[in-house]
Amino acid sequence: MCGIIGYVGYRNTVPVLITGLERLEYRGYDSAGIACVDHQKDGLILIKEKGKLGVLKEKLGDFAIEAHIGIGHTRWATHGEPSRANAHPHVDASGKIALVHNGILENYAAVKSILQKKRVRFLSQTDTEVGVNLIGAYYRKTGKLFDAVKRAVQELHGYFAFVLFSKEDPETLIAYKRSNPLVIGLGQGENFVASDVTALIPYTRQVIYLEDEDLAVITAQKISVYSLKTKTWVKRHPTTVHWDVSQAQKQGFPHFMLKEMYEQPEVLKNILAKRTPGSGEIFFDTLDKKFQKRLREIERVSMISCGTAYHAGLVGAIALEQYTRLPCRTQVSSEFRYGDPILNTKDLVVLITQSGETADTLAALREAKAKGAATLAVVNVVGSTIAREADAVIYTHAGPEIGVASTKAYIAQLATLLLLAFYMAKIRKTISPADLKELLREFKKMPQHCARVLKDIKKFESCAEKHYTRRNFLYLGRGCNYPTALEGALKLKEISYAHAHGYAAGEMKHGPIALIDHEQPVICIAPESKTYDKMISNVQEILARDGIVIAIGTDGQKDLKKMADDFFAIPRVPEILSAILTVIPLQFLAYKIAVLNGRDVDQPRNLAKSVTVE
Numbered sequence: 001m002c003g004i005i006g007y008v009g010y011r012n013t014v015p016v017l018i019t020g021l022e023r024l025e026y027r028g029y030d031s032a033g034i035a036c037v038d039h040q041k042d043g044l045i046l047i048k049e050k051g052k053l054g055v056l057k058e059k060l061g062d063f064a065i066e067a068h069i070g071i072g073h074t075r076w077a078t079h080g081e082p083s084r085a086n087a088h089p090h091v092d093a094s095g096k097i098a099l100v101h102n103g104i105l106e107n108y109a110a111v112k113s114i115l116q117k118k119r120v121r122f123l124s125q126t127d128t129e130v131g132v133n134l135i136g137a138y139y140r141k142t143g144k145l146f147d148a149v150k151r152a153v154q155e156l157h158g159y160f161a162f163v164l165f166s167k168e169d170p171e172t173l174i175a176y177k178r179s180n181p182l183v184i185g186l187g188q189g190e191n192f193v194a195s196d197v198t199a200l201i202p203y204t205r206q207v208i209y210l211e212d213e214d215l216a217v218i219t220a221q222k223i224s225v226y227s228l229k230t231k232t233w234v235k236r237h238p239t240t241v242h243w244d245v246s247q248a249q250k251q252g253f254p255h256f257m258l259k260e261m262y263e264q265p266e267v268l269k270n271i272l273a274k275r276t277p278g279s280g281e282i283f284f285d286t287l288d289k290k291f292q293k294r295l296r297e298i299e300r301v302s303m304i305s306c307g308t309a310y311h312a313g314l315v316g317a318i319a320l321e322q323y324t325r326l327p328c329r330t331q332v333s334s335e336f337r338y339g340d341p342i343l344n345t346k347d348l349v350v351l352i353t354q355s356g357e358t359a360d361t362l363a364a365l366r367e368a369k370a371k372g373a374a375t376l377a378v379v380n381v382v383g384s385t386i387a388r389e390a391d392a393v394i395y396t397h398a399g400p401e402i403g404v405a406s407t408k409a410y411i412a413q414l415a416t417l418l419l420l421a422f423y424m425a426k427i428r429k430t431i432s433p434a435d436l437k438e439l440l441r442e443f444k445k446m447p448q449h450c451a452r453v454l455k456d457i458k459k460f461e462s463c464a465e466k467h468y469t470r471r472n473f474l475y476l477g478r479g480c481n482y483p484t485a486l487e488g489a490l491k492l493k494e495i496s497y498a499h500a501h502g503y504a505a506g507e508m509k510h511g512p513i514a515l516i517d518h519e520q521p522v523i524c525i526a527p528e529s530k531t532y533d534k535m536i537s538n539v540q541e542i543l544a545r546d547g548i549v550i551a552i553g554t555d556g557q558k559d560l561k562k563m564a565d566d567f568f569a570i571p572r573v574p575e576i577l578s579a580i581l582t583v584i585p586l587q588f589l590a591y592k593i594a595v596l597n598g599r600d601v602d603q604p605r606n607l608a609k610s611v612t613v614e
């Protein structure tokens with residue numbers, strides 16, 4: 001959470017910082033700020049405001065700044081309410097050092113009281129101000145910023161990333177990473193540093209992903225990296241980013257979320273092109289022979305993730321268990337990591353994450369590794385921490401996802417996990433070549449089916465119009481569409497702030513049925529499946545109590561269509577593939593309801609796309 005950016009070079013830094021922050025704003029948006037050193041006046045300029053980046057941009061309109069070094073921040077509050085004083089950058093008591101921070105300094109209270117005894121005055125409630133003042137204290141002693149940062153970070157506990165400079169050396173940025181992401185962008189006569197590559201792609205494709213305990217010294221001409229782990233200067237090799245700039249722009253859509261929903265057929269097409277080059281083939285370029293051997297030998301699987309990725313894991317686990325007959329559990333990362341899980345070398349732990357930075361999922365990965373399990377990350381953001389730390393990684397290739405409510409990254413996770421299940425079944429010989437060929441033949445039609453669902457989706461608009469003022473929604477599904485019910489409810493909650501609850505339809509009688517009356521919409525996800533008749537019984541039970549049925553079914557289900565108040569049909573597909581399609585009308589329903597309520601769809605309150613605090 002929180003987005004940080006730094007720039008040093010020949011351009012005026014202010015527009016670079018603002019463009020970067022616009023692209024990082026999905027990481028947090030309760031306040032924003034920049035600090036730079038004015039070229040003419042030689043002074044440190046600090047401008048920050050409570051609220052979204054737009055408020056800061058308006059404020060900046062009053063200034064004519066010409067600066068060639070600067071740092072910027074967009075905040076998701078951890079310590080201290082959103083306010084101007086708590087917004088970053090923070091400056092040390094001497095007024096020389098400005099710093100932006102992502103993460104948490106866990107021992108800030110102890111360090112703060114030591115500094116207070118030395119008469120350092122604090123202006124905010126943040127842990128960040130403690131960090132910059134500790135650096136400031138050492139800077140006053142040594143006169144060298146690099147040494148001061150090196151000493152200070154070793155005293156600070158927690159996971160965090162810093163970018164900072166001193167106005168006394170307005171040519172040099174210092175960056176430090178511990179767990180939270182930092183990536184350096186390489187330019188000609190300029191260099192950049194940011195929380196993620198989306199902020200850098202307008203300027204450069206050449207990037208260096210910093211590793212944990214890296215302390216980087218960045219000037220316009222040079223980048224030097226010192227590793228606090230090895231206590232040596234190290235060479236970090238640049239990699240090329242292939243993301244398209246246009247993918248991080250709205251391209252005429254009113255919201256990123258809607259644009260990203262419409263990208264879903266293309267995402268599926270890309271995944272299939274990469275993973276299924278031949279008719280009965282599944283190919284994961286990043287799984288080497290050694291890891292493939294491990295996959296053949298494992299005896300149990302755990303799917304670990306948070307939020308939407310957790311729902312993808314639920315579907316993945318159903319497919320994996322069904323096709324490989326391996327026991328497969330699913331757990332949210334925060335429960336897994338503190339649950340002292342029983343793991344050994346015969347376990348496979350699959351970490352599913354869009355960002356590759358979620359703090360609990362990262363901790364779960366480390367726990368699994370420490371216990372000797374094979375770890376496989378299913379990640380969207382290339383080069384992210386989880387992708388780098390796992391024994392093996394499979395990228396989901398959804399491209400940058402900016403909307404805080406995940407859509408195309410979810411579809412990409414589902415497709416990738418299903419292909420992984422089929423692949424494991426193939427290498428463990430639990431699926432016949434003929435069955436696999438048939439499954440893949442059906443899978444290859446998914447981009448087309450997905451495009452059709454999106455073409456029909458406007459028909460569902462009237463459903464949103466009928467119900468957008470309601471405050472309670474119930475979602476029911478079974479089998480691989482029980483996770484769809486959870487995901488549909490999560491989408492609605494996240495962006496419309498209505499209460500929505502996803503339930504396994506078979507559990508309806510054990511509680512939720514008490515909610516049903518003439519005002520209760522129940523979204524029933526009932527495509528063709530082995531439990532279709534059971535879903536129909538649930539629908540009857542809802543109707544018998546005067547509830548409102550909104551049904552997601554399959555083409556040709558006349559009975560369900562007749563019973564439902566609103567009905568949306570997906571094309572006929574094998575049950576295990578249906579979850580890729582049934583979620584799309586639910587994404588749209590949530591989107592429309594949020595828009596009709598005037599919500600901020602791409603940046604819903606209190607949320608952030610990348611949860612890098614625990």
Ligand code: G6P
Nearest residue numbers: 306307308309353354355358406
């Ligand atoms: C946040 C985001 C969700 C996401 C979850 C897990 O809550 O708002 O969209 O599903 O984190 O994130 P990850 O990057 O690990 O998939």
